[in-house]
Amino acid sequence: MATPPDPAKSGSSAVAPGDVATDGGAVTTPDGAGTAPTGEAIPAIGGAARGGTTRGGAAKPPAYETRALEVRLGGQLVLGPIDLQIAQGAFVGILGPNGSGKTTLLRALTGGVRPSAGEILLHERPLGEYRAAELARIAGVVPQQFHLDFNFTVEEMVAMGRYAQDAPAGDGEAVAAALRATGMTDLTARLITGLSGGERQRALIAQTLAQQTPVLLLDEPLNNLDLNHQLEIMQLLSRLNTEGRTIAVVLHDLNIAAQYCHELVLLDRGRLAARGTPSDILDPKTILEVFKARVTVHRQGPRPYLTPVWSRAPEDNQAVERRVHVIAGGDAASGLLEELVAHGFTPTVGIVSVFDSDYAVAERYELDVVSAPPFEPFPQEVVQEFDSLTDEAEVIIVAPVFFGRGNIAPLRTALQACRAGKKVVVITDPPITERDLSGGEACALVSELLAAGAIEVADAAQALEAASATPSQT
Amino acid sequence: MATGQERRRTYRLVMAALAAALVAAVVTAAVVGAAGMSVGEAFRAFAGLFREGAAATGDFPDWAPRLLLNLRLPRIVLALVVGAALSTAGASFQGIFRNPLAEPYLLGVSAGAALGATIAIVWRPLTSLGIYTLPLLAFIGAVLAAFLVYRVATIGGFTGAASLLLAGVAVGSTLTAITSFLMVATERDLHTVVVWLMGGLTTATWNKIWITLPVVMAGFVYMMLMSRRMNLLLMGEERARELGIDSRRTRRNLMIVASLTTAAAVSFSGLIGFIGLMVPHIMRLIVGPDHRRLLPATALFGALLLLAADTVARTAMAPSEIPVGIITAATGGPFFLYLLRVRKGV
Numbered sequence: 116m117a118t119p120p121d122p123a124k125s126g127s128s129a130v131a132p133g134d135v136a137t138d139g140g141a142v143t144t145p146d147g148a149g150t151a152p153t154g155e156a157i158p159a160i161g162g163a164a165r166g167g168t169t170r171g172g173a174a175k176p177p178a179y180e181t182r183a184l185e186v187r188l189g190g191q192l193v194l195g196p197i198d199l200q201i202a203q204g205a206f207v208g209i210l211g212p213n214g215s216g217k218t219t220l221l222r223a224l225t226g227g228v229r230p231s232a233g234e235i236l237l238h239e240r241p242l243g244e245y246r247a248a249e250l251a252r253i254a255g256v257v258p259q260q261f262h263l264d265f266n267f268t269v270e271e272m273v274a275m276g277r278y279a280q281d282a283p284a285g286d287g288e289a290v291a292a293a294l295r296a297t298g299m300t301d302l303t304a305r306l307i308t309g310l311s312g313g314e315r316q317r318a319l320i321a322q323t324l325a326q327q328t329p330v331l332l333l334d335e336p337l338n339n340l341d342l343n344h345q346l347e348i349m350q351l352l353s354r355l356n357t358e359g360r361t362i363a364v365v366l367h368d369l370n371i372a373a374q375y376c377h378e379l380v381l382l383d384r385g386r387l388a389a390r391g392t393p394s395d396i397l398d399p400k401t402i403l404e405v406f407k408a409r410v411t412v413h414r415q416g417p418r419p420y421l422t423p424v425w426s427r428a429p430e431d432n433q434a435v436e437r438r439v440h441v442i443a444g445g446d447a448a449s450g451l452l453e454e455l456v457a458h459g460f461t462p463t464v465g466i467v468s469v470f471d472s473d474y475a476v477a478e479r480y481e482l483d484v485v486s487a488p489p490f491e492p493f494p495q496e497v498v499q500e501f502d503s504l505t506d507e508a509e510v511i512i513v514a515p516v517f518f519g520r521g522n523i524a525p526l527r528t529a530l531q532a533c534r535a536g537k538k539v540v541v542i543t544d545p546p547i548t549e550r551d552l553s554g555g556e557a558c559a560l561v562s563e564l565l566a567a568g569a570i571e572v573a574d575a576a577q578a579l580e581a582a583s584a585t586p587s588q589t
Numbered sequence: 590m591a592t593g594q595e596r597r598r599t600y601r602l603v604m605a606a607l608a609a610a611l612v613a614a615v616v617t618a619a620v621v622g623a624a625g626m627s628v629g630e631a632f633r634a635f636a637g638l639f640r641e642g643a644a645a646t647g648d649f650p651d652w653a654p655r656l657l658l659n660l661r662l663p664r665i666v667l668a669l670v671v672g673a674a675l676s677t678a679g680a681s682f683q684g685i686f687r688n689p690l691a692e693p694y695l696l697g698v699s700a701g702a703a704l705g706a707t708i709a710i711v712w713r714p715l716t717s718l719g720i721y722t723l724p725l726l727a728f729i730g731a732v733l734a735a736f737l738v739y740r741v742a743t744i745g746g747f748t749g750a751a752s753l754l755l756a757g758v759a760v761g762s763t764l765t766a767i768t769s770f771l772m773v774a775t776e777r778d779l780h781t782v783v784v785w786l787m788g789g790l791t792t793a794t795w796n797k798i799w800i801t802l803p804v805v806m807a808g809f810v811y812m813m814l815m816s817r818r819m820n821l822l823l824m825g826e827e828r829a830r831e832l833g834i835d836s837r838r839t840r841r842n843l844m845i846v847a848s849l850t851t852a853a854a855v856s857f858s859g860l861i862g863f864i865g866l867m868v869p870h871i872m873r874l875i876v877g878p879d880h881r882r883l884l885p886a887t888a889l890f891g892a893l894l895l896l897a898a899d900t901v902a903r904t905a906m907a908p909s910e911i912p913v914g915i916i917t918a919a920t921g922g923p924f925f926l927y928l929l930r931v932r933k934g935v
Contacts, residue, residue, distance in 0.1 A: 227827050251833030258828060264687070265823050265878035268596070275821055279833025326832070 176239050178203045178330055178361040179224055183233035186219050194219045194385045196233060201363055203329075206356040208376030208393075209365045212406050215382040217365045218259055221334050224363065225256045237330075251279035255328040257336045259365075261319050263307050269318050270294070270303040276325030293324035296351055298344070312339035320348065331355065333364040337371070349375045369410075373397055373418050381405060394419050399457040400480050409457045424457055438463070439582050440508035442525045443473035448514035451542075451575040452476045458579060463508060465501050466493050466525055473514075492521035502528055505537075510582045513541040513564070517550045518557035526560045530567065539569040540581045600882045603875055607889040611669075614893055618665050618900040619657060622907065631657065659794075667793040667801070667857065668899045668913075669892040672864060674805040674854035676891025677884055679865030680872075681812055681847040684819040684880060685840050686750050689873075693851040693865035696844065697757050700764035701734025702727040702855040707768045707782050711775040723785070724797065724856040731852035734764060739844065748841065788861035788914030790899050797857045808850035809888060815843055816880035823878065861914045863921030864891055870928065 177200040185195035194216040201207055209217050222228045223235060226242055235242040237253065245253075255276075263272065273293055277286045294300050297317040302310070310318065316339045323331065331352070337345045345368075353375055356362050366372040372379055373393035381389040381396055383405045389396040397419045402410050409424040439455060439462040441448050448464070449472050455462045464477040465485025477484040485501045487493045493501075501524070505511055511529050518526060533539040541564055551557040565571055570581045620631045634654045678693035686695070694700075705726035709715055715722050742748050742756035772782050812819075818839050821829035826836040851865070868891040869883065876882045895913070898920070902913040 225831060227831070247830050247835045248833040251831065256831040258831065261824070261828065262687075263824050265873070267820075267823075267878055271877075271879060275817075275824070276832060278817060278821055322832075 175203045177201055177236075178205070178238065179363070180236040180239075181223070181233065182236070184220075184223060184230050184235060185232035186216075186223050186228055187231040188219070188228070192231075192385065194223065195230075197387055199380065199387065199390070201361060203361050204356070204359055205361055205363070206352070206375070206377040207363045208372035208379045209363060209382065210369060210372055210379055211382030211388070214384075215405075216385040217382055218334055219385075220382065221332055221363065221365050225254060225258075225332055226250060227256075227258075248279040251326060251328070252281070253328055254330040254332055255323040255326040257320050257323045257331070257333040259334040259338065261315070266306045266308045268303065269299055269305050269307060269310070269321075272307050272318055273299075273321045273325050276322040280326060289325050289327055293321040296324055297321040298347060313341060313344060316340055317344065317348075329359070330361045331363070333362070335365050335367060337366070337368065345371065369397065369402070369421050373420065397421060398479060399453055403457070409459070411454055411457045437510065437582070438508045439510045439512060440465070440505050442511065442513045442516065442529060443467050443477075444471060444514070444516035444518075444522055446472040447516040448473045449476040451512065451514055451578060452480065452482070454575045454579050455582075456480045456482075458583070460582075462512075463504050465504060466497055466522065468522075493524050498524045498528075501525060505529070505532055508537070510538045510540060512578050512582060513539065513561075513569075515542045515545055515550060517552055518547075519552035520554075520556075523553050523557055523560070526557060526564075529569075530560055530564050533564055533567045533569050538582075539564060539567075540578050541565065541569045541571055542574065542578055543571050544573040596877050596879075596882075600876045600886065603872075603886055604889065607886065607893060611889060611893050611896075614896050614900070615665055615669075618668075618896055619661050621900065621904050622661065663795050663798055664790050664793040664899065664903075665896060666798050667790050668896040670798065670802050670805050671790065671854040671858045671861065672868075672891040672893070672895025673888040674801075674808070674850045674891075675861060675865040675895070676868035676887045677809055677812055678847040678851045678854075680869035680880070680883055680887045681819065681843055682865075683869055684823060685843050685847070686754070687823055687825065688750070689870060690866070693847065694761075694860070695757050696738045696753070696848050697734035697760040697764065698731040698848055698851045698855060699860050700761040700768070701730035701732070701737075702852060703730070703786055703860060704734075704764045704768045704771075705730025706785050706856075706859070707771050710781050710785070711771050711778045720792075724800075727856035728852050730764075731855055732849065734760060735844075735848040735852070739841075748837070784912060785859045786914075787912035788859035788917075789902070789910070789912045790858055791903075791910060793857075801853050801857055804853035805850055808846050808853075809884070811846045812843070812884055813881075815839065816884055819843065819880040820878075859912070859914065861895065861917055863917045863925070864895055867921045867925055868894060870925075874928075 179199070179201040181197050181199045183196040183198060185197075186193055197220065209220060211217050219228060223230055224237075224242075226245070226247075229243075237245065237250075242250075267275075270290065274286065274290050276293070277289060280286070280289070291300075294303055297320050299314070299317050299321050302314060302318075305314075307315065307318065316336070320333075320336055323333075333352075336348055336352075340348065349371055352362050352364065356377075364376070366376075376393065379390065379393055379396055380387065381401065388405050389401055394414065394417075398412055399410055402408060402421065410421045411424060413420040413422065437460070439460050441451060441455070441462050441464050443452070443464050444467050452462060452464065452473065453476065461480075461482060463483040463485075464473065466487050467474045467477070467484060468489040469486050470489045474484065474486055483504065485497060485504055487497045505525075505528055511532055513526065513529055516522070529539055541561060543561070547558050547561045572578045572581055616628065616631070619635070620626060620628050626634070634657055637654050675693050679691070682691040682693060682695050683689055685691070705728070706723050708730075709723040709726040715726070738753065738756045738760045739748065741760065742752040744752065768782075772779055818829070818834050821832050821834055822836060822840060824832075826840065829836040829839075855861075869887050872883055872886045872890055876886045895917070898916040899913045902911045902916050905911060
């Protein structure tokens with residue numbers, strides 16, 4: 116059946132191990148005939164919970180399915196091959212840098228461009244078999260480009276969305292509802308040609324809503340909208356999705372996508388770079404790979420939040436060469452590790468127990484990590500491995516770990532290294548006295564470290580700054 | 590601020606005004622002319638057409654009924670038909686191309702018709718075929734030219750608006766060159782060709798109307814059926830398809846129908862300029878861009894305008910006539926400039 120998805124990109128690099136099942140199943144990449152709907156068979160654990168509610172017991176067929184879809188424009192392959200399913204009731208955000216094929220993918224789904232290879236199924240029927248009027252009753256489209264230079268009123272324009280719909284009796288109501296939903300009620304009598312860019316955009320969305328289709332495909336619907344209208348439109352889409360509509364939306368703003376969409380599809384140079392829930396695929400490494408931009412990811416709430424690293428251009432890779440080791444454990448270093456990765460470092464990590472959050476973060480970014488089995492003192496051979504790794508490091512950062520007798524060995528190593536002249540950075544907030552489960556040894560070691568010239572910092576940002584500084588500055 | 594209700598009210602008012610003006614124009618056109626009669630005489634003569642033996646009463650000159658029936662009425666009706674045809678075809682082309690500068694001669698219809706007519710005039714053996722030789726050849730020339738333009742502009746099944754405009758210009762100038770060559774090569778017919786090219790309704794007969802009218806009527810009915818689709822096409826082919834129409838086929842069919850309508854009008858009237866460009870414009874400013882209202886208003890206004898122009902054409906310098914194309918161009922050009930400068934809505 117379908118060709119296997121691009122093995123290098125499609126999952127392993129972006130989706131952390133063990134997180135596969137949290138994909139709500141709304142976006143899956145069929146690996147082959149037998150194993151295709153893995154995500155569908157397993158109940159949603161987290162993430163796209165609402166996507167899961169629409170499926171009920173028996174799995175509904177997907178709204179859209181693409182098989183080895185390829186699109187060429189002017190002879191140039193701009194998209195594909197792409198294997199993608201969009202489940203009924205899904206709320207999918209399509210992301211990617213400029214020129215990654217987002218709009219082309221969406222236009223292929225609307226029938227605006229013909230695939231040069233592969234096929235697209237809508238409700239299990241080839242897209243090409245639909246007549247335009249049938250299609251307009253199933254999938255409403257908000258295009259990126261829209262021109263209407265003739266002076267229709269807003270109401271007249273929105274009413275045009277009713278052209279293909281069967282029941283003319285409901286036209287007035289559908290138009291009024293669409294105008295209400297987009298906040299255009301006060302502007303019904305205005306001429307299109309006299310609207311602002313944002314008002315025009317809302318009129319366009321209203322025209323599409325007037326079609327009252329079960330599927331909505333939107334290409335950057337937030338273009339030209341100010342913040343409050345951006346949020347209004349996204350909330351509107353959320354509401355429509357809760358009512359059971361399937362939504363696929365191309366977005367530029369990663370945070371808005373993370374906030375509202377249940378699944379994300381990340382495109383890069385025409386290929387599927389990653390797909391999954393926002394928390395699965397939005398991490399500094401993927402963003403750096405795909406967007407060539409450094410961000411830090413905050414994971415306090417249920418959905419990730421990205422902050423761009425304004426100060427440092429992605430090309431500025433001086434720091435990357437510097438080898439940094441982070442003494443981690445528990446959840447003490449995950450923020451620091453993300454920060455380091457976002458700034459181009461590839462730190463080594465250890466010693467961490469395999470159940471630690473820090474371990475998961477290190478795995479996510481494919482960092483070198485010294486790990487130990489959980490719930491027991493670090494074995495001797497692990498400590499040796501750790502010692503040799505820190506030997507190679509130029510900087511050692513001690514994260515605010517809770518130190519007990521079982522995991523204190525790295526701290527001793529750090530002290531030796533510091534005395535031997537290695538740069539050591541110690542994060543002392545929260546203070547070590549609150550984290551000492553070793554009966555005073557950890558406190559003593561930290562004091563000795565600072566006495567031996569280790570740099571004391573309060574948080575991850577300062578640690579990063581200290582680690583980045585050249586030796587002469589310290 | 591034009592609400593939907595206001596627009597509907599404006600539309601009803603405009604249609605009523607146009608209908609009234611049309612009646613007045615028809616009566617005026619029937620009465621005025623080289624041979625004069627009063628309105629009363631004209632009405633009695635008209636009524637006399639339907640009553641045997643009325644001629645003897647002396648209520649009107651005895652030549653009046655025949656003058657009305659065989660000269661003035663056919664000319665009036667042909668003016669109405671041609672005026673409506675050119676302006677509705679113009680409205681359609683402007684809609685299809687989303688371009689207010691589009692006109693019915695866009696696809697080379699005028700150049701094709703001119704070449705056909707010129708061949709009919711200069712090639713003596715053909716003239717023996719009778720009075721319908723010229724219109725027939727003009728019609729064939731118009732349709733062939735439009736077809737050629739469409740084919741040339743269609744690349745890989747796709748017909749772009751820009752390539753159509755360019756192909757129209759290219760085919761048009763080629764055909765015009767041939768026409769000019771024929772005119773120069775056969776000097777003796779130069780005057781006949783030039784007069785035809787300038788457009789005129791002098792040779793109107795009922796037979797010509799029976800040929801033209803059905804084509805124009807059918808074309809108008811088709812345009813009206815497609816009026817909502819034309820509205821969607823104003824947003825572009827892709828958006829129109831997203832909202833549920835087969836844009837390419839609709840566009841192609843409308844182009845065919847509009848070109849046929851234009852060809853039918855042109856073949857009997859010559860090249861009457863500006864009506865097809867100007868009338869849809871003016872009406873769009875008044876009744877709005879919705880084709881469901883624009884097309885009927887355009888048809889009435891186009892009919893009215895050409896009838897008025899033709900009446901001026903045959904009375905201003907009576908008993909000699911000015912080609913009506915000169916009147917429409919001479920008044921249309923400045924008026925268009927006025928719109929352009931003052932309304933800025935063009």
